[in-house]
Amino acid sequence: MPETELILYDLCAADQDRRFSPYCWRTKLALKHKGLAFETIPVSFGTKELIDFSGHPTVPVLVDGSKTIVESFDIARYLDATYPERPTLFGDEKAVALARFVSTWSETSMVFAMLPLYVMDIYEHLAPEDLAYFRETREQRFGMTLEQFASDSVEKLARYRRVLQPLRALLSHQPFISGEAPAYADYCVFAFFASTRSITSCKFVEDADAVNHWRLRMFSHFDGYAANATGYPV
């Protein structure tokens, strides 16, 4: 009997090989960490009805046999609970609690500073029929036009690099966020580098930055899984 194959609904650009959702990247990296085989089904903003069956409005949506799981952090918890014989994504319960802080930090402080730097790159990689939806929903969220949100990019890049200071200080102590080897907290943050590489040539950090050294270690992890995805040079 073949191993059960899991199915992940994964956000794509006009070029379906460009997968730019950081939250889907978290799940792909979590599945690689667990050593689980999976297939992805590309979903664009225009084909969102593909995930209607889940009852949830956003990807990632993971289907494991008869079960459907949503929300990236909950999916990671599900994988550890369902496949406990495989490498843990978290560690003990205190480590789960603290990984959630890394997750909330990356979803608030970090992405808020990072998104202005690549939002126009997303826009330029979308299918024509997705442009209006993207512009309308994001401009409502930001309270300004995409172009205003993306303006002053030099200053905003400097600000983003300041926001990375806690990560930089951490990575001067240890090779990975999770310690000696990467685990879910690393995937939470790295997902933003893996996903944006699909649609922008911006590398966000300076070559000599400890965050960049970690970023390159993460791209080469799992035999270069993230580096081999369709995108701009690592």
Next chain:
Amino acid sequence: MPETELILYDLCAADQDRRFSPYCWRTKLALKHKGLAFETIPVSFGTKELIDFSGHPTVPVLVDGSKTIVESFDIARYLDATYPERPTLFGDEKAVALARFVSTWSETSMVFAMLPLYVMDIYEHLAPEDLAYFRETREQRFGMTLEQFASDSVEKLARYRRVLQPLRALLSHQPFISGEAPAYADYCVFAFFASTRSITSCKFVEDADAVNHWRLRMFSHFDGYAANATGYPV
């Protein structure tokens, strides 16, 4: 034979009961967590020679019998390694690694946004002979006068509250940073609330903020240990 008593050198204001070092507070809370008896010796900027024996320029300095340990994170690691039969401050190795991220976040992003809000309160609580040292070293660090650093306090308070967003999001999921009960990651952050209470009436967060609810839980922990220290109302 009585239990070994540990000695902590702890930064104080002109009023020696006002202890305003967040890094010393981390150690005091860590010692409470381990259930270890300890005494503190107050050190002011003017009596720094009291810690010369340690070979380290800053408090906290912990003396445990013949051993001297410095740097708050290293002290916490030492306590877990030396007293493994007592409640753990960290959990497993992944949890240690992630607690260090909470530590670096609070020492960079959080304190950078928080310090302008209370730096003048520190100044006003120092002994007359410490004022020049404090002003000189801090103005050099900030690259501006204390008064400039503390200016625009309304805007800076709003900015500080935005910086707390990852903590706020986390504490909407779980009662403590470390999960169901507080541990070292909680002390890392709460130390900034416990220490500043000794010299300022500013509470930094709104009453209804999830961060405030956690802050109050932390003040009442260990039978109100932090709440009972000399300071302004909690």
